[in-house]
Amino acid sequence: MTNPLLGLSIGELGQKLRSGETKPTILARAAMDALDSNGRGLNAVATIMEERGMREAERAEREMAAGHYRGPLHGIPWGAKDLLAAVGAPTTWGATPFRNQSFEYDATVVKRLEQAGAVLVAKLAMVELAGGMGYEELDAAWTGPGRNPWNPDAWAGGSSSGSGAAVAARLLPFAIGSETFGSIVTPASYCGISGLRPTYGRVSRYGAMALSWTLDKLGPLCRTAEDCGLVLNAIAGADENDLTSVQRSFQYPAVHQRHHGFRLAVPVGWDRGTDPEVVSNLNESLETLSEFATIEEIHLPDMPASQAARIIIAAEGASAFEDLIVHGQVMQLQAPSCRVKPHVYATIPASDYLRATRVRRQVSVVYDRITSQYDAIVGPTTGNVAPLLTSTLDRSSRPTTSAPIGAPGNLAGLPAIAVPNGLEGSGMPTSLQFTGRAWNESRLLSLAKEYQARTNHHENVPPV
Amino acid sequence: MSTDPEIPAMASAALQLYGERLDSHQQELLIKTAQQLEDAANDLRLWELLNGDEPDFTFSALDGQDW
Numbered sequence: 001m002t003n004p005l006l007g008l009s010i011g012e013l014g015q016k017l018r019s020g021e022t023k024p025t026i027l028a029r030a031a032m033d034a035l036d037s038n039g040r041g042l043n044a045v046a047t048i049m050e051e052r053g054m055r056e057a058e059r060a061e062r063e064m065a066a067g068h069y070r071g072p073l074h075g076i077p078w079g080a081k082d083l084l085a086a087v088g089a090p091t092t093w094g095a096t097p098f099r100n101q102s103f104e105y106d107a108t109v110v111k112r113l114e115q116a117g118a119v120l121v122a123k124l125a126m127v128e129l130a131g132g133m134g135y136e137e138l139d140a141a142w143t144g145p146g147r148n149p150w151n152p153d154a155w156a157g158g159s160s161s162g163s164g165a166a167v168a169a170r171l172l173p174f175a176i177g178s179e180t181f182g183s184i185v186t187p188a189s190y191c192g193i194s195g196l197r198p199t200y201g202r203v204s205r206y207g208a209m210a211l212s213w214t215l216d217k218l219g220p221l222c223r224t225a226e227d228c229g230l231v232l233n234a235i236a237g238a239d240e241n242d243l244t245s246v247q248r249s250f251q252y253p254a255v256h257q258r259h260h261g262f263r264l265a266v267p268v269g270w271d272r273g274t275d276p277e278v279v280s281n282l283n284e285s286l287e288t289l290s291e292f293a294t295i296e297e298i299h300l301p302d303m304p305a306s307q308a309a310r311i312i313i314a315a316e317g318a319s320a321f322e323d324l325i326v327h328g329q330v331m332q333l334q335a336p337s338c339r340v341k342p343h344v345y346a347t348i349p350a351s352d353y354l355r356a357t358r359v360r361r362q363v364s365v366v367y368d369r370i371t372s373q374y375d376a377i378v379g380p381t382t383g384n385v386a387p388l389l390t391s392t393l394d395r396s397s398r399p400t401t402s403a404p405i406g407a408p409g410n411l412a413g414l415p416a417i418a419v420p421n422g423l424e425g426s427g428m429p430t431s432l433q434f435t436g437r438a439w440n441e442s443r444l445l446s447l448a449k450e451y452q453a454r455t456n457h458h459e460n461v462p463p464v
Numbered sequence: 465m466s467t468d469p470e471i472p473a474m475a476s477a478a479l480q481l482y483g484e485r486l487d488s489h490q491q492e493l494l495i496k497t498a499q500q501l502e503d504a505a506n507d508l509r510l511w512e513l514l515n516g517d518e519p520d521f522t523f524s525a526l527d528g529q530d531w
Contacts, residue, residue: 134497214520214521303511304504304507304508304510304511306504307503307504307505307507307508308504308508310500310501310504311501311504311505311508314501325482328485331485336490336493337493339490340486340490340493340494340497341493341494341497343478343481343482343486343494344474344475344478344494344497344498344501345501346478346481347474347477347478347481347498348474348501348505349474352505352508354519355505355508355509355513356505356508357519357520357521358513358517358518358519358520359508359511359513360519360520361517361518361519361520362511362513362517364520
């Protein structure tokens with residue numbers, strides 16, 4: 001049983017910290033103990049950062065005692081996906097060849113959270129190299145298979161496995177994950193928590209492992225949409241160390257938060273290839289959404305978005321890890337499939353890569369037009385609940401079981417938020433996803449927050 | 465194996481470069497992976513692009529302040 005304080009939201013914890021009911025050192029200690037006692041069993045932990053965590057917590061405590069309050073994250077413990085450089089712990093990228101790697105600087109996201117007063121207590125486990133080598137096996141990490149707090153024999157999702165599991169299991173109030181193609185929203189869906197994939201360029205990637213320079217995004221995994229907004233507020237913004245990061249206005253909470261009058265679209269055929277109970281829960285969610293939004297069906301264009309994403313991620317990943325492939329360390333990766341596939345990725349012709357980026361431009365233009373007409377496109381985050389660890393991932397060239405807007409959403413760099421929308425028969429969480437126009441995270445957060453104000457799925461606690 | 469016309473070009477290239485480190489089971493997976501990438505690339509080739517359709521990135525010359 002973890003400390004009940006860890007089950008509170010960031011906002012609730014902030015109130016307790018300000019009132020003196022608890023202290024940053026108590027929270028940091030509780031989180032590190034919980035990660036040690038429960039997180040390791042879930043294979044969610046890469047490194048517990050005892051020294052840095054306590055140092056940051058003590059600093060927060062001193063500042064608060066002196067009346068200096070940095071904001072809503074001050075004194076809140078958090079965990080970083082183990083692809084973010086952070087002084088004080090190895091940064092292994094989830095992969096055996098990098099087990100001893102460490103950096104003497106902090107990623108921009110780590111630095112910004114430190115400036116906001118948050119307390120970094122752990123590096124969290126992840127699928128090796130963020131899944132970019134095409135893993136099929138669910139134990140593709142040196143830390144072992146990411147176990148799901150709702151059922152330890154099921155997968156936590158990838159590639160931000162530890163981030164999803166630790167937040168869901170109430171070991172941490174929030175974590176940072178990364179998404180190149182589904183790696184924030186999938187663990188959020190499978191673990192029954194809220195996960196925000198920001199617009200590409202909203203959050204600096206400096207100090208994060210590069211898998212695909214043009215698709216990698218960093219974002220929060222939290223219990224609520226409200227918490228996702230608070231965390232994004234601290235990490236968003238341009239950074240001179242990442243020229244793709246952009247200074248676009250984002251403020252949370254927004255000055256004028258909407259509560260009704262939203263316009264939503266549901267793609268025709270969203271239920272194709274989707275598990276019946278996921279369909280049933282989404283239909284129920286649509287009824288709830290109709291209380292404060294209009295919902296229309298739309299036909300999404302048939303464009304080769306997933307094919308373009310596949311080529312781009314494989315080619316950019318092979319370039320980012322060229323040394324690993326050429327010199328053969330790729331054979332040390334955990335998943336048998338990851339020891340093979342990168343060799344092919346390294347041979348993708350430049351003409352295929354460039355064609356994919358030209359198609360990408362068209363997909364981006366078309367989806368900008370579509371998303372400009374709605375506050376969000378709605379659908380299931382994943383077409384299934386967390387699979388058992390004994391299964392393997394289907395890597396067929398035309399996936400049908402993920403959200404219909406997952407591929408174009410990532411390819412076009414669009415923001416999305418996944419929130420829990422119920423449990424299926426065996427007690428595993430299902431999830432609802434809102435995808436919006438670029439730079440419109442505020443609108444997605446308002447929508448998700450309104451949905452969570454009318455439901456209690458985000459309050460469900462896993463048994464483990 | 466690398467000249468077999470049934471094997472996708474990407475697999476042939478990969479086998480030529482790295483085949484020695486892969487056993488026969490791994491080589492089969494490599495060929496399957498190449499076929500999936502080839503399928504994806506073929507789908508993209510069917511998508512009509514005009515000469516003026518540029519990639520989704522723009523090169524910019526540095527002027528001393530950008531790096």
